[in-house]
Amino acid sequence: MAVGPASAGPARPPRRGFRPGRLGRVLALAGVALLVVLAAIGLNAYLTNEEATLTIVTYESLFGGCGSANLTAIVDGFESAHHVHVNLDCYSGTLSSLLIDEKGSVGIDLVIGLDEITAPQADAAGVLLPYTPPEVADEPAALQAEIAPDHSVTPYEYGYLGIDYTPSFDSVTSGAVRNFSLEEVAANATWARALMIEDPETDITGEEFLLAEIAYSQSVLHENWTDFWRAADPSLRVSDSWSDAYDAFTTGPNAPPMLVSYSTDPAAALTGSGPPSFNATLFHGNGTTFAWRTVYGIGIVRGTPHLALAEAFEDDFLEGPVQSEIPTNEWVYPANDTVALPSSFGWAADPTGAVDLNGAIPPSEIVAGLPGWLSEWQTLYDAFGP
Numbered sequence: 001m002a003v004g005p006a007s008a009g010p011a012r013p014p015r016r017g018f019r020p021g022r023l024g025r026v027l028a029l030a031g032v033a034l035l036v037v038l039a040a041i042g043l044n045a046y047l048t049n050e051e052a053t054l055t056i057v058t059y060e061s062l063f064g065g066c067g068s069a070n071l072t073a074i075v076d077g078f079e080s081a082h083h084v085h086v087n088l089d090c091y092s093g094t095l096s097s098l099l100i101d102e103k104g105s106v107g108i109d110l111v112i113g114l115d116e117i118t119a120p121q122a123d124a125a126g127v128l129l130p131y132t133p134p135e136v137a138d139e140p141a142a143l144q145a146e147i148a149p150d151h152s153v154t155p156y157e158y159g160y161l162g163i164d165y166t167p168s169f170d171s172v173t174s175g176a177v178r179n180f181s182l183e184e185v186a187a188n189a190t191w192a193r194a195l196m197i198e199d200p201e202t203d204i205t206g207e208e209f210l211l212a213e214i215a216y217s218q219s220v221l222h223e224n225w226t227d228f229w230r231a232a233d234p235s236l237r238v239s240d241s242w243s244d245a246y247d248a249f250t251t252g253p254n255a256p257p258m259l260v261s262y263s264t265d266p267a268a269a270l271t272g273s274g275p276p277s278f279n280a281t282l283f284h285g286n287g288t289t290f291a292w293r294t295v296y297g298i299g300i301v302r303g304t305p306h307l308a309l310a311e312a313f314e315d316d317f318l319e320g321p322v323q324s325e326i327p328t329n330e331w332v333y334p335a336n337d338t339v340a341l342p343s344s345f346g347w348a349a350d351p352t353g354a355v356d357l358n359g360a361i362p363p364s365e366i367v368a369g370l371p372g373w374l375s376e377w378q379t380l381y382d383a384f385g386p
Contacts, residue, residue: 013262013264013265013268013269013331014061014062014064014329014330014331051083051084051085052084052085052306052309053084053085053086053087053306054084054085054086054087054109054110054306054309054310054313055086055087055089055107055108055109055110056086056087056088056089056108056109056110056111056112056313057088057089057091057095057098057099057108057110057111057112058088058089058090058091058095058111058112058113059090059091059095059112059113060090060091060092061090062090062112062113062330063325063329063330064329065090066088066089066090070325070329071088074316074317074322074325075088077316078312078313078316082309082312084306084309086313094118095111095113095114095118095122096114096118096119096121096122096125099111099122099125099127099128099301100121100122100125100127102127103125103126103127104303108301108304109300109301109304109305109306109309109310110298110299110300110301110304110310110313110314111128111298111299111301112156112298112317113296113297113298114147114153114296114297114298114299115147115204115294115295115296115297116146116147116208116293116294116295116358116363116366117204117207117208117211117366117370119147119148119152119153119295119297119299119363120147120148120363120364120366120367121366121367122152122153122299123148123150123152123153123363124364124367126302127301127302128148128152128153128299128300128301128302129152129299129300129301129302129303129304129307130150130151130152131151131152131154131299131300131311131314132151132154133154133311133314133315133318134315135154135315135318135319135336136151136154136318138318138336138337138338139155139318139335139336139337140335140337142293142356142358142359143155143158143293143295143335145359145362146293146295146356146358146359146363147295147296147297147363148297148299148363149362149363152299153297153298153299154297154298154299154314154318154335155295155296155297155335156296156297156298156317156318156322156323156326156334156335157295157296157326157330157332157333157334157335158293158294158295158296158332158333158335159262159263159264159293159294159331159332159333160262160263160264160282160291160292160293160294160349160351160354161205161208161209161212161260161261161262161263161282161291161292161293161294162261162262162263162264162265162280162281162282162349163177163180163195163258163259163260163261163280163281163282163283164249164258164259164261164265164266164278164279164280165177165178165180165257165258165259165278165279165280165281166255166257166258166277166278167277167278167279168257169194169257169258170279172257177258177281178279178281179281179284180258180281180282180283180284181283181284181285182213182216182217182228182283182285183221183285185228185232186227186228186231186232187231189234189235191258192231192232192234192235192236193235193236193237194256194257194258195232195236195237195256195258195259195260196236196237196238196239196245196248196249196256196258196259196260197209197236197237197238197239197245197260198238198239198240198241198242198245198260199238199239199240199241199381200374200377201374201377201378202240202241203239203240203241203242204242205242205245205260205261205262206242206260207370207374208292208294209260209292210373210374210377211292211361211366211370211373212283212292212357213225213228213229214361214373215292215357215358215360215361216283216285216290216357216360218360219357219360220285220286220290221285225373226376226380229377229380230380233380233381233383233384234384237256238381242261245259245260245261246259246261246265249261249278250269250277250278261280262280262294262331262332263280263281263282263291263348263349263351264280264331264332264333264345264348264349265278265280265331265348266278266279266280266347266348266349267331267342267344267345267346267347267348268331268344270344270347275347276347279347279349280348280349281349282349282351282354283357288355289351289353289354289355290354290355290356290357291351291354291355291356291357292357292358293356293357293358294332295358296332298314298317298318299314300314318335318336319336320336320338320339323335323336323339324339324340326339327339327341327342327345328342328344
């Protein structure tokens with residue numbers, strides 16, 4: 001495998017992508033120390049009958065991150081309506097690891113940003129409290145099943161893994177890339193060399209692609225999932241992070257013509273009134289379109305002393321005013337399907353009619369199988385890596 005270059009690029013759509021992995025664990029330890037201090041402050045206020053403090057932990061890019069205008073407006077509105085102080089921490093590591101490390105301590109009331117991979121991990125560790133807000137009636141039922149069937153986490157947004165591709169590669173392949181298939185990548189070294197992926201050991205997009213490939217291989221092709229990697233590994237380009245990969249795809253001197261990313265990237269890349277500079281597609285095979293759905297949710301941390309406030313915040317987060325901000329801030333779909341989408345989403349890869357791959361690997365199987373799959377992938381990577 002070749003390692004993709006990291007380069008500075010244009011503004012990127014927000015992603016939750018970096019895993020603690022090797023470097024990130026240092027950041028995770030720093031974040032835990034910060035939250036211990038925040039927890040002590042919150043507990044002291046609670047014991048001295050001062051204004052209640054609701055502590056929420058999320059990822060760094062939510063609505064632009066802590067201090068951004070949109071996220072500040074959401075928090076300020078809730079504080080005013082409920083006469084409470086919201087302590088918001090934008091965390092740089094993996095949220096499930098943080099919650100598990102902090103299990104049993106007083107400090108975190110809510111978590112925003114657990115996904116279809118990390119939510120099952122946190123749920124299995126018993127750190128979340130099931131809650132079914134009334135707003136789930138306006139959400140596709142499948143979203144809940146794909147992230148937390150027991151309602152320990154409630155979806156607030158979702159998207160689809162996609163393959164970004166350049167107009168030049170579309171031309172070279174006579175449009176065949178629009179029907180991107182894993183079989184073509186495995187069988188054709190030209191396609192494999194054209195594709196940049198993210199390392200699943202350090203990046204969530206890479207993890208999602210690995211799971212999508214496993215689900216497709218096992219449930220559609222009925223083949224061993226490692227067959228794809230044994231065939232394609234010598235040619236694929238691998239990046240440590242989605243952000244580096246996206247920069248390489250959009251501005252790199254040796255830009256890959258295909259990138260594992262997200263189906264709404266072309267909508268996020270629009271500038272002015274012209275079309276985006278690239279397109280995106282989903283997975284295809286045997287005349288069928290397939291998709292791996294990325295689902296993000298909000299959950300209440302078990303042991304919170306502010307249960308009613310936590311439930312109220314979750315309710316507000318799933319209602320129209322907040323949900324309507326998701327398409328053009330998070331560049332994914334709002335879980336509340338009563339919210340209208342902007343016209344820019346017409347440039348996204350159309351997921352209508354796509355067969356959902358998530359059902360092939362339910363949340364409980366992700367928890368049980370992911371460590372072994374990552375280990376086996378690493379063995380294959382090492383065999384073909386530099």
